[in-house]
Amino acid sequence: MFTNSYQRRFAALLLTAAVALPGCYDVQTLHQSPAEADDTAAMEEVDLGQFQITLPHVLGRGTDSIVEFHVFGYVASDDRTTVDRALATRGPELRWRMLRSVRELAGADFDEPRLANFRTAIAGVINAALEKPLVKQIGFYQFSFDTI
Numbered sequence: 820m821f822t823n824s825y826q827r828r829f830a831a832l833l834l835t836a837a838v839a840l841p842g843c844y845d846v847q848t849l850h851q852s853p854a855e856a857d858d859t860a861a862m863e864e865v866d867l868g869q870f871q872i873t874l875p876h877v878l879g880r881g882t883d884s885i886v887e888f889h890v891f892g893y894v895a896s897d898d899r900t901t902v903d904r905a906l907a908t909r910g911p912e913l914r915w916r917m918l919r920s921v922r923e924l925a926g927a928d929f930d931e932p933r934l935a936n937f938r939t940a941i942a943g944v945i946n947a948a949l950e951k952p953l954v955k956q957i958g959f960y961q962f963s964f965d966t967i
Contacts, residue, residue: 862893862955865902867945868914872921882966886921886929889961890941892954905949916944929964
């Protein structure tokens with residue numbers, strides 16, 4: 820009755836839905852091919868750290884902005900040890916790179932619903948330190964952008 824292709828697509832859809840954060844979904848992920856969904860399922864979540872960064876003050880404005888986030892990344896299961904080791908040994912350098920990279924972003928990048936530029940910047944910082952693009956996707960345990 821059901822073809823093997825249909826069953827794979829249905830399983831990939833269920834896996835993708837289970838991986839997404841409660842109440843959130845990614846339409847692009849739902850439209851992935853079954854092979855791409857299998858790749859996502861073979862990945863592990865790695866805690867990349869918790870950050871609180873004050874953005875540079877803009878002269879003439881009476882407010883400042885603070886970005887607080889706790890970020891994670893998806894890496895292939897085979898690369899998990901390499902990423903964990905790099906995070907442990909290069910922690911201060913990664914925090915400095917993250918601070919510099921986040922402060923270079925515009926305020927509008929933090930108001931964007933998908934935070935695409937912000938996610939790209941974070942992945943760039945981590946992958947540059949690893950010298951290989953091992954972190955494939957970025958997500959947030961917590962994110963806030965406040966003006967004080």
